[in-house]
Amino acid sequence: xxxxxxxxxxxxxxxxxxxxxxxxxxxxxxxxxxxxxxxxxxxxxxxxxxxxxxxxxxxxxxxxxxxx
Numbered sequence: 778x779x780x781x782x783x784x785x786x787x788x789x790x791x792x793x794x795x796x797x798x799x800x801x802x803x804x805x806x807x808x809x810x811x812x813x814x815x816x817x818x819x820x821x822x823x824x825x826x827x828x829x830x831x832x833x834x835x836x837x838x839x840x841x842x843x844x845x
């Protein structure tokens with residue numbers, strides 16, 4: 778059985794699919810994450826940069842992980 782197809786997609790991909798982010802804004806946030814010395818999660822950075830709302834992040838994570 779192939780378990781890779783059951784793995785949740787990456788948050789950035791889900792946000793792009795739902796129209797909350799563009800590829801360019803995702804790349805900008807990922808660059809900030811790479812340079813961040815505190816090891817913050819992508820969702821935290823997206824909210825801090827005001828590229829997404831906390832509600833959008835929670836919605837996408839809940840959908841991917843099957844949580845209501």
